[in-house]
Every structure is written in structure tokens, then in C-alpha cells.
Amino acid sequence: MLEPSWIFALNADELKENAPKLVELNDKPVLLIKKEGQIYALSNKCKHMGCPLSA
Template sequence: MEEGGLAESSVEAVFPKGMPVLLIKKAGKVYAISNRCAHMGCTLAGGEIDGFTLICPCHNWKYDIRTGEFLSAKEIRVHTYPLKISEGKIFIRIDGGG
């Protein structure tokens, strides 16, 4: 995906190597986070962004997009993926997580 195609505070579902991943651009930085809620596996793609928080559309679980931590219990988290941007393209490192 092209970085320029990702709008600020937008949530974009992508599937590198078949993995459900969300790309989120916030404060000019791009984050890659699993597209599955830790609660019941609900897709997070329809979720709302509030600051650096992604709110699950199914049961309102709230995750920090920078760390994947569930805000009510930090021991619960969704996987985050390292990425790099080169020549305007976003490359996500998929290592079997998610």
C-alpha cells in the first residue's frame, strides 16, 4: 500500500501473507495492528479511532494502536507489526504473529 493513500486517523484493512492487519495513520505515523479483537475475534476494521485508541465495534474494547494493549487490562493485547516506509510504500513484517 502507498503511504500517501492512507488518510490521517483512517483505518485500512490489508492482508499481507493472508494475515488480517489494520494500517492506521495517526499524528503522521503509520501503525500496523491485528484486525482481530482479543475478546471474541471480532474484526476491528469498523472500529473508531479516538486519539491513539482503537475502539472495537463489537463490544467497545479499547486498544492502544502503538502497543496493542487492551486499556482495561494491559496483560491482554493484540499483535502489532513492525513496518517500514520506503519510497512511499508501506512494508509490514509478518513473522507468524497475529
């Protein structure tokens, strides 16, 4: 069976503009942010330091 190409995280209206929100998806921390109406999902781990991006 194929994996779904997307996973529901939250309703778009729950995410405020320029206010990152940390969610757990498939047991992984994911940082969501809305910029100019577009929603982006990032790993919550800094690639350089290995620390969390959320504070």
C-alpha cells in the first residue's frame, strides 16, 4: 500500500500569520509557519546545531 502524500496537521485557520506552531506528525516534531498566506512545514531540528527551532 502506498503512503499518503500528505498528512493532516491542523485546520489552516488555526495557524496565525508569522506565528510558528510545533506539531507532532508520525512521531516527528514539525514546525508549521504561515507566511503571506502560504503554509510551510519544516523539520524542528536545526541542520547546523542540531537544536530545536521552536522556542
